[in-house]
Amino acid sequence: MQEPQVILVDQYDQEIGAMGKLQAHVEGKLHRAFSIFLFNENGDLILQQRALSKYHSGGLWTNTCCSHPAPGEFIEDAVQRRLQEELGINAPVDRVGEVLYKAKFGNGLTEHEYDYVFVGQYSGSFAPNAEEVEQLKFISINDLEKWLEDQPEDFTAWFPLCLDIVKRNLETKAIA
Template sequence: MQETVILVDEADNAVGSCEKLAAHLDGGQLHRAFSVFVFDAAGRLLLQQRAREKYHFGELWTNTCCSHPRPGETTLAAAQRRLTEELGFTVPLTEKGSFLYRAHDPISGLTEHELDHVFVGHFESAPTPNPAEVMDWRWQAIPEIEAELTAHPERFTPWFPLALNQFKNYSSG
C-alpha cells in the first residue's frame, strides 16, 4: 500500500499531500509527523530499535514510535494507530508540543523535513513488537539515554535527541 503524507507550512497548515517516499527526496518537503514517548511508572522511556528493513534510519534506536498521519486522519489517531501497529498496544496519549527539524540519512539518501508533534503516554507491560517495524526494544532511564547519546550519537535517529531534549520532563505528566 502506498502511503501519503500531509505537506504543511511552518505553521502546520496543510498545503497538500505527497507520496511518502517522494516527500523525503531532494532535500525533503515539509510534512506533518509525530513522535510518541511512552514512559513507565519509574519514569523510564520505552525505546525501540528500528527494523533493518525500514526505508531509512534502519537499525537505529529511537523513541517509542514515530510516523506520519494520513490525509484525513488526526495526528492523535495516527499516533495511536502506529503505536498498535509497531508495538502491539495502545494507551491514552497527550500532545505536549511540536518542533521543526530536517535530517539527512546518508545511507538511503533520504531527508526528513518534518513538523513533528510529540505525544506522551504511560504503559506498565512488555510490548509485542511487529518484527517488520521493530528490531528490538528496551525501557531505559533518561540519564542513561542521555549518557549513551553523548557517547554514541550514531546509534540513534537524528530526531530523537531533539525531541528528547524538549520533552523529557513529561515522564510524570
C-alpha cells in the same frame, strides 16, 4: 498497493497538500509527523530500535513509536493507530510540544518534518511488528543521556530534539 501518503505542510503546520511518503522523503518536502515517548511504571523510557530493513535510519535507536498521520486523519487517531500497528498496544498520551527539523541521510533521502511530540505511560506487554521494530529496551533518562553523549550516532536524527521537549515537560511536571 498504493504508497502511503503524508500531509505536506508549511512552516506553520498549515496543510498545503499530500504526497507519497517515499517521494516526500526523496524531495525533502516538509510534512506532518509524530513521535511518541512512553514510560513504564518505574519512569524508564521505552526505546525502540528501528528494524534494520527500514528505508532510512534502520537499526538506530529512537523514541517508542513514530510515524505520519494520513491525509484526513486526526493526529491523535494516527498516534493510536501506529501504537497498535508497530507495538500491538493502546496507551493514553498527551501532546507536549512540536519541533520542525530537517535531516539528510546517506541514502539520498531527507527527513523534513513538523513533528508533534507525545508522552504517555504504559506497563503492559508488547507485540512488536518485525517489519518496524528490531527490539525494545527500557532505560532511565540518566542512562539514556550518558549513552546519547557517548554515542550520538546510535540514535535517529529527530530523537535528541524530541527528547529535549519531553525532558522539559517532565521537569515542568516535577515542579508543579
